Amino acid sequence: MSETAYTPDREKELQELYTKLGKAYYEGGFEDPLPELLPLFDRITGLKAQAEAEAKAAEEARKAAEAKAAEEARKAAEAKAAEEARKAAEAQAAAARAAEEAAATGDEDATIMADPEEETPPQKPAAKKWCTQCGSQLSENAAFCWNCGHPVR
Numbered sequence: 597m598s599e600t601a602y603t604p605d606r607e608k609e610l611q612e613l614y615t616k617l618g619k620a621y622y623e624g625g626f627e628d629p630l631p632e633l634l635p636l637f638d639r640i641t642g643l644k645a646q647a648e649a650e651a652k653a654a655e656e657a658r659k660a661a662e663a664k665a666a667e668e669a670r671k672a673a674e675a676k677a678a679e680e681a682r683k684a685a686e687a688q689a690a691a692a693r694a695a696e697e698a699a700a701t702g703d704e705d706a707t708i709m710a711d712p713e714e715e716t717p718p719q720k721p722a723a724k725k726w727c728t729q730c731g732s733q734l735s736e737n738a739a740f741c742w743n744c745g746h747p748v749r
């Protein structure tokens with residue numbers, strides 16, 4: 597038993613060497629392997645093909661996921677841009693409405709400001725009307741004298 601009582605380190609190194617030896621034989625003796633080792637060759641070849649197929653499928657899945665993510669990011673960016681354009685258009689329309697309302701209000705202000713000017717001329721002739729009782733200056737449409745209460749005609 598002493599011949600096979602390897603230390604763990606030595607056992608591990610032997611396993612690695614066997615592995616390297618087997619790999620070297622697989623790669624170097626591929627064209628003319630020992631007949632009794634053919635099942636091992638077939639098994640290794642099968643595992644390699646399986647791993648390659650899985651790696652290829654994973655790569656294709658990764659590319660598909662990337663393309664999908666890029667497409668979704670593009671659509672999100674488009675939707676965001678459209679939303680911002682819509683908001684900008686709404687803000688522009690609101691500003692235009694506000695400007696129209698301001699213009700309309702400005703016209704009303706102008707009308708209100710113009711009214712006193714239009715009423716002022718009639719008041720000037722009114723200043724020429726006098727109370728026949730006390731001689732106070734009266735407005736044209738006054739019914740009574742503001743000073744003595746005398747009826748005005």
Ligand SMILES: [Zn+2]
Nearest residue numbers: 727730741744
């Ligand atoms: Zn009077």
